[in-house]
Amino acid sequence: MTDARPVEPRHPFVEMTITRLLILVREPEMIFWVFIFPLLMALALGIAFRSPSETPVAVAVEPGPGAAALVEVLSAQESVEVVSIDAGATGAALRDGLAHVVVAPGDPPTYRYDPTRPESRLARQTVDDLLQRAAGRKDVWAGRNETVIAPGSRYIDWLIPGLLGMNIMGTGMWGIGFTLVVQRTRKLLKRLIATPMRRHQYLAAFVTARLVLLALELVALIGFARLMFDVPIEGSLVSLAAVSLLGAMTFGGIGLLTASRAQTIEGVSGIMNVVMAPMWICSGVFFASSNFPDAMQPFIQALPLTALNDALRGVMLDGNGLLANGPELLVLAAWGAGSFGVALRIFRWR
């Protein structure tokens, strides 16, 4: 900025879009919540919920006569990992997932495990097989194994589209709604309409700046998911971009609607949380929305984030084109058009 070249006038739409983006990137909190937080979340959840087959079952052997022989048999196997626990700590070890099964030596040995946990049941089965074979059991026959790992079947594969959907919702609502209310409380909106500025250009600049941000968000989260967890994208990138774009526009419209009359930051924050909380829970971000009772399903399916997440998973996991996600895209478009329409009608500039 130190050069002394004369400042050339630019088109107001260009000027407004640039200043919007400058304000966004000069907000360190914004960078964290839009770019860093989703990556941290993906990283944490991706590591916590690795597929069970990738990890050996954890077995502990209680001390006693014959314990050493058991440890020897189990240690020789790749599919188990023998962990040592303190005497009397069996309950705590199972509860904390330190050991999935605890073997008490004896004839026959006793398996202590938690049948409500799938990994605990699996560990009991695995250890029982190994010990019976070591004790001389002959299998009648050995079935041939053919492993089929369905693409995108891991939790992280399922999670990433949900996180992407949640992020598109969050940045759309906060990035547009919150900023508008801040400008209203600072009397800046009123100041702007005292100029010959075209109001539709102002709102269009907001949306455009939002789309630039969306492109960066997409690249960051999808790129991270591919590099870190090798998450697949079965469908085309164009479809993925198109679904994300529609989602961003829709939530931009909903953000505009929530901010169209709010006069205080506290007011708009409350409204946004009320709008977003049901979707965080019901719309299948972290767990499938099919977990909810059938009676709630029509309501859940009509939520925009459910539609966005289903469409994103359709593209990323099932390789759907846009047509196959038609119903979801229609739900999104209806929400977007409806909220934009109402917001423009009731929008308060002062």
Next chain:
Amino acid sequence: MADPAEPALSCAGVIKRYGDVLAVDGLDLEVRRGECFGLLGPNGAGKTTTIEILEGLLAPDAGRVRILGRAWGENDDALRARLGIHLQETQMDEKLSVLETLRLFRSFYPRGRSVDGVLGLLELDGKRASWVGKLSGGQRQRLAVGCALVGDPDLLFLDEPTTGLDPQSRRQLWALLQRYRAEGGTILLTTHYMDEAHVLCDRVAIVDRGRIVTQGSPDELILSIGAPHIVELAFAGREAAGSDHLQERIAALPDVDTVRADVSSESWTVTATALHRTLPALVRVAAEAGVEIETLATRTATLEDVFVALTGHQLRDD
């Protein structure tokens, strides 16, 4: 519209109600091209409501408004392109630089000043890359006025442009406005500082409770209260001074216009037309009454005295 005789701004019979409160009560105004006109009045007098109606930001309940020969609602964008508007409470985005803010506002106007030229006019050249959040109060206020000047307006509206500023920043802003005036610009401003109105304005209208109490040039208004000199005095000993006879006797002195004692009778305000006759007489009356004058000061009447004389209450609470 090009008719130079046509006023820059006129309004007649403007009324604005907020519930039961009559904020603007039948206001008539005319601002000539090239003049600086001030709306002077206390907080809550209806100045901001009036200026926002004239700026086309508020719709009046009744009345006629013409700005640069046009009414609001005819072609507002074209009209706004010729106006510069400074609002009382606008806070610009703190994370944009001075240059970016001016560029943004400049882009809204089809024609206008160069951003570099405005930076020079504002004396903010050295701050062009600074974020708005880092500016002092006076610099921010100049930037706000600068945003109203980038479109090279024919008419500039300013709502309390120097409220809250230190004396030096106020003078800097006045100098900026006088430069705009010198280039032929017209200004309508509101203020509750009578010194500001006196320095900047060719004519002022004193506004109280939504009505114009009087209007004219500052000097005319001061002359109109009939007594351009003010004597402020205090007597030692309240009992003697409190006597009605003393007040009557002072009021009867030559060239004395009014005598007002404050509630505690400790300080007195005497308005007079000819000090050289009033002062010796005043001293003599005090001596005859046997009261001692503790302090005595004289000054020239100000717009504040005009306001007090016409409304019976103070311009400011403090």
